[in-house]
Amino acid sequence: MKLQTTQENLAKALNTVAKVATTRNTLPILANVLLKTTNNRLSISATNLDIAITHTIGSKIEKTGSITVPARLMQDFISSLPGGVLQLKQDDNKLHITTEKYNSTINGISAEDFPVMPAIKGGVNWRMPASELRKGLQKVVLAASNDDARPILTGVYFHNQPNSVMVVATDSYRLAEYKLSKQKAPVNFLVPSTAASDLLRIISDSNLEVLITHDEQQVLFQSGDITLVARLIEGNYPDYRKLIPAKFATVAKLRREDFINIAKVSALFARESAGSITIKVDENDKKVSINAVASQLGENTATADAEVRGSGEVTLNSRYLVEALNAFFGEEIELCFNGKLEPCILRSSDDVNYLHLIMPLRS
């Protein structure tokens, strides 16, 4: 391999892929990135065996080839170099990188040993603007579990509904669902939330379309010069839609900013009690108040004005409430519930495709 590329493009590609490379695996080559010439371009890849990301950049290739080099060193090194043209030259398992002022050799491992994810054969595919997919994933990925004991709950579930594709995640304490636009393709797969987070990072400022291809085992997201392949999680996702109440005894509409403020202040006093706060909705006073009691530290009641239909009380985890409120767009938010035992719903007329459910705590 012998080629020229720019520091800017190579740094960008390394920033896209290097995060997936891992030193925690027993296979040392997984800590490396693969550099490989393909079709007169240079592809840069990393994988942790569950997720693989490839970014392909322009390059002036004199001699084709491939090599793997330590991801972290390569990323830090290329990011630190001044902008401009870089010369890359492979010499057995060494990569020489040269600019006018810098002359370095990085020891690598043969590309032959780099694991490749199996190709997706057949499968269905559909397209969606990156901006729409981003909006949906941002709002649901926070609700996924990171407890490997129940792998299904660590995923983000994509599935058809009559008028939409739904993305949903739940850790069994809360659930977030977002309605993406309808697709003709049959959509029904469960992608690891870590892959969804990587995808979010990759398309964070993209105005392109994303092509989504999936079979029984894998899903591939492709956008511009970047592809992400993830192994799907197997198993049946819980029938979560039956959890969502159809009617509510108590509905309070208030400014989202006010709600966040009173929830955050209350959370400070709820540290001792595992985040437990009690929300009281009062139809007569037209107020929502949050009370937190800490036997050691003291107690706090914070109040906000609201439009209220039906008085009631519910006890929630303050962290889940604050995270949910932060996931919404828009000025106003509705808190809906049926007494102290049924799930509590957050929704907003400014953000109609999004629904967030929080299970109450016993108080």
Added chain:
Amino acid sequence: MKLQTTQENLAKALNTVAKVATTRNTLPILANVLLKTTNNRLSISATNLDIAITHTIGSKIEKTGSITVPARLMQDFISSLPGGVLQLKQDDNKLHITTEKYNSTINGISAEDFPVMPAIKGGVNWRMPASELRKGLQKVVLAASNDDARPILTGVYFHNQPNSVMVVATDSYRLAEYKLSKQKAPVNFLVPSTAASDLLRIISDSNLEVLITHDEQQVLFQSGDITLVARLIEGNYPDYRKLIPAKFATVAKLRREDFINIAKVSALFARESAGSITIKVDENDKKVSINAVASQLGENTATADAEVRGSGEVTLNSRYLVEALNAFFGEEIELCFNGKLEPCILRSSDDVNYLHLIMPLRS
């Protein structure tokens, strides 16, 4: 105690003092801040027994008194409240804080148990603009040791020289010295670098003067509404000035930015070798080059143009070099040394009051 104050002032005062409060001490009251009415104002204090900080703010006092409350909760809580007037009311060991929308009670500990630093009796005092003291401390505090095995090296040493007050710190691997303006008062004391860091934080955007008062045991820094008292470190500071060479066989002058870049890139390759990098100054080529060799990862040579008098080579710790270069102001920097064994000096004609010394590594 019953009073009114503003959220803005109280939040500012808590941000000044609360960092000193500590939950790591066995004395629980040290995790608290003291609120106390004094001369129709409200003083807010915290101490860890080595350092005490007090910030006094305006207040409309109805009833005098004092109480201590948990520093972290109080700081987080007051910072989270909206701006405007707060009502504070003491009720035994409880503090009630009320605004239009918030109503909270924080459990405290009686102010009688709060430890007070002894007053400074007599002692000398002098004044200096906060901006000058800030500049000096910023540039030396990084060189102090944080190894309690040699307490003297954990301090910042203030002492008279014929035409200046010098501040200096060293961890025995490197040394930083800054020349403050001359004072008539006899100055000779050693303040903990943690206190110097707290002082830097307090005067970070101050245009005021700082009044400095010290006796044998303590030093007091006072600026505006804030005072910081620190217990001095006892013992004789090493006679460091004899370490500084008077003449140099090799002097290289280069752009500080270039020097930082080549040092940082080299540091990446020096991770395996405990940061060891070799600097080569070449009078014929008019270049400074830095070489780092990592047996596992590879190697790197980075080069910058320089004005050179006398060729030579020296091996340094890359972290110390990068930190030193970042502490300088100005465009250009001079690297001066006498072969591989004697201390290496960094200085700048743009920053004449500052000198930074780094001991070479054996290579």
